[in-house]
Amino acid sequence: MPKADTKTKILDAAEMLFAQKGFDAVSLRNIVESAKVNLAAVHYHFGSKQTLLHKVVSRRFRPINKERLAMLANAKSNAGKHKLKLEAVLESLFLPIFRAQANPKAGKSFTRLIGRVVFDRNAELQKFMLNELTEVFVEFSKAFEEALPDLEKTDLDWRSHFMAGAMAHTLCNSDLLTRFTQTNANDSELETTIQRLIDFTAGGFRAKVSKTSKTNKNT
Amino acid sequence: MPKADTKTKILDAAEMLFAQKGFDAVSLRNIVESAKVNLAAVHYHFGSKQTLLHKVVSRRFRPINKERLAMLANAKSNAGKHKLKLEAVLESLFLPIFRAQANPKAGKSFTRLIGRVVFDRNAELQKFMLNELTEVFVEFSKAFEEALPDLEKTDLDWRSHFMAGAMAHTLCNSDLLTRFTQTNANDSELETTIQRLIDFTAGGFRAKVSKTSKTNKNT
């Protein structure tokens, strides 16, 4: 009991504070105060502040990415001989992580943290995230190509990145978004948020490619 | 000459470093070392680190926002009695800030910084940014409504935020994006980037609203 408890207390406090203020603005003393544990426990259990961050991220992100891949595989097998639907691919990507917001334990902290992490340029963290996301990148890239066979690779990649930005912004600022748009943050609204994001990004993926951007590729 | 130079040196160094590593991870000593000025000069010229950040942002962001508003006004007067085109609104919003990337002095630092700032949850900074962006919000909101008269206000707001995420991600990570997509970062590619972003976001704004998201609004 108490053995696992200190560690979890630290992880939870760190998750909340990193999400609120960012990695660099939160000290270990902030975390241990919030967690009501001793400062040296952080080094005992995690070794360093950086490692703590990685653990905070990976403890929830790994299962999420696993679920993403499972949902995608399911969508593929459901499609069978038909073409893989873009909306199914997008849902597989968004649903697991947005569902994490409904977790009463983590609530919005974790997803806010993930949204922030996407924008963080700390080299150590980028390396770590790339490692966490490699398989997701590979599999979803292939899935997007399959769902959008007529879209050129370069355009597909750019649109994937725009989509990632839209998703990260939504994850990171969902409380601001709901306040600004006067919608509620309950469970059913979560499905609505996801649907809204799917509508927007699917619309973006399917948008006609302007002549300018296509022509310029050949120069 | 030397009178303005120290101040500008500090601003330039801060811009670059804040963009690279974020506000909290960069110390004043990092900045003055890079700028080759004395530590106390920061307080003499700017008063505090926080104020320095605001000045770094506002010195370029204000003219950009001014230009955005001017371009929008121009687009409106060009439209005359016709409906304002969504693409014109988007271009007015994106072009001035993406053009800042072509500035050899600021290059990518400033836009990367703005991209990061959108995601920063520091209360002081959010207040400051809201102040800088109020007029842009108001005018562009109206313009989007005009360009998309059939889109419900709530859906419009959500899509505006998705668009903001896509834009911020692009601003923040443009070097990663160009490397990942194997495109070049020269001037003509800038126009291409903007066009790609317009294509995607316009596609998103015009996407059909799913039944689910609409129905749920009434519960």
Add this chain to the structure above:
DNA sequence: CATTAATTCAAACGATCGTTTAAAACGTGC
């Protein structure tokens, strides 16, 4: 129960932080 391993604790280390202070240096106008 004794021994060993694991965990927690308080204190300290060496470093760095934003800010302040007062003196020195420089610039300006008469």
Add this chain to the structure above:
DNA sequence: GCACGTTTTAAACGATCGTTTGAATTAATG
């Protein structure tokens, strides 16, 4: 050249930082 204003400078302040250390406490094992 002098008086005054502005800017730069080096040093210091009080605080905080991540990490380390060794002792105390607790848990596990035979």
